[in-house]
Amino acid sequence: MDKYDKIVELGRRRGFFWPSSEIYGGVAGFLDFGPMGAMLKRNIERRWREVFIHRHHGLVYEIETPVIMPAKVFEASGHVENFTDVIVECMQCHKRFRADHLILEQIGDVQGIEGMTTEELDALILERGVRCSECQGQLSKISKFNLLFRTNIGPYSENVAYLRPEAAQGMFVNFKGIFNSMRERLPMGLAQIGKVARNEISPRQGPIRLREFTIMEVEFFFDPRSPECTIIDDVADVKLRLLTEEMVKSKALEPVQVSVSEALKEGYIKTEWLAYFMALSTKFISELGAPVESQMFIGKPPEERAHYSAQTFDQLVKLERWGWVEVSGHAYRTDYDLSRHMQYSGQDMSVFRKFDAPRKVKVFAAKPKVDAISADHGKNTGKVLSVIKGADVSMLRSKLSSGPVEIEGVLIKPEYVEFYEKEEAQTGERFIPHVAEPSFGADRLTYLALECAYSEREDRVVLRLPPSIAPVSVSVFPLVNRDGIREKAYCIYRDLKDAGLIAEFDDSGSIGRRYARADEIGCPLAITVDYESLQNDTVTIRHRDTWEQQRVPIGELKGFLKGFFSMR
């Protein structure tokens, strides 16, 4: 029985997590979190929120957008195209191919192949005799890999929508509006914690690979001309363990350990903001209990990167059963997403960059020749004039150079317009921001925290969760249930709850049993009220990790706890 099995067992026994829809046989890739698990996960989310968002207020803002978005969004993002693979396998040599690619390759362009169902493609393969391009073997039926969950909005089946596979698109589509309302400042990060869904082909590994999970993402927008991270000094000395793309290529297994500033100087990481977030992530993952030695970042080669990424580092953590597992991804998405949304929606996603000093630029201007126009158009002259004024000058100029052109139903002749060069002062230019994206899976982190915290002592399970994320902060026990001790303990318990702590009260079984119960859910402190408490108003505080006890006056309890939890 390895750690994974033990955690799965503990997870069920103590109400952390278990497979979803279990009474109907369960369904792979979905997980339910119980009372303890939900609290643990929320605490991890809360810590992430503090580290990545609140500590950067003024720079990073949290937003919330729907899980369901119209098909158009994911057409623009490239997910519809890149998330849907129709795959055939050669029955002879067992090589796999993208079915559509193979068809196009062998029989040329096929009308409407994009929208074809697998049955139609199967039929096409059969009719046209498409074969394995390697060995000419016969092909299997198509299997379809579409990781997007599809649904409809409203009663119309043609109104297709998808469940988001990442929270990012909600931030991209909102970028411009928020940029405006947040006073048009770059850099600016948008963050989101929320559910995403990916219809994985065959998810295994329990909480590690899910079809629906919580993602925690920042889309950090910056001007590619000023890509400097203004707060890089805060993390310049943080050590990163890196396995760069080149090292992966040369089959290196041991990561190099370099400081953030070295990693940037050596060009391992392409942009400072990405490096900044990688440093934050290292600290964050350490705080959850994973030692730095069992973390590393691995550079993804182009063929393994997402379609939108110019550089990706996966942050890996070593788990006992699953080996190196990705807990966060750090992608340099450049201007891919905003450009695509600009193209697909027709909305301007660009941002104005002011020059240090206005520049003089030579531009062409169009001057309509009213005489010539009115000679041809008479009363319609006004219409023609407005068409000319509305047209893009350089476009109009190049078109007219090869003869008359029709715009908005009006025939424009070259002699209608005179072009002349003029000097114009430009105060700036428009550009599309670039994006650095750190992205975390909260469910994996929850499992990670459990695995890191899991320990055994004298045949008992002790979850040594960091106090900052422990589901229950403090337990209160009466040593015995008589002589007013129980009442006193209960009073303290209620006081602590009033003070905003997650506290539990337990008066059943022996004191040792109660300590053991508290240890199993990772409660860091237990307060015991005993006979001495009746005499001098002190209690014992028992520490989960050392089992040591100390006496603290009841009056100082809240202060003690406040200090204890704030320093972790």
Place this chain on the structure above:
RNA sequence: GCGGCCGUGGUCUAGUCCGGUCUAGGAUAGAAGCUUCCCAAGCUUCGGAUCCCGGGUUCAAAUCCCGGCGGCCGCACCA
């Protein structure tokens, strides 16, 4: 998706090969009470399993057969 192994109270497990003695045993966890009073002590009592689901064979199925679902391992997949 392919192949192998597997699925019994909340948890772990005995029983499955060789059908009946299993109205399913044990341990642990849980609840109530007594007792003890600082690390899962003890005693009493209680609740909790249509033996993963569906079908079949049989006088009789936890046990044999088929299908499904789920889990683990290997291969494939993993924007």
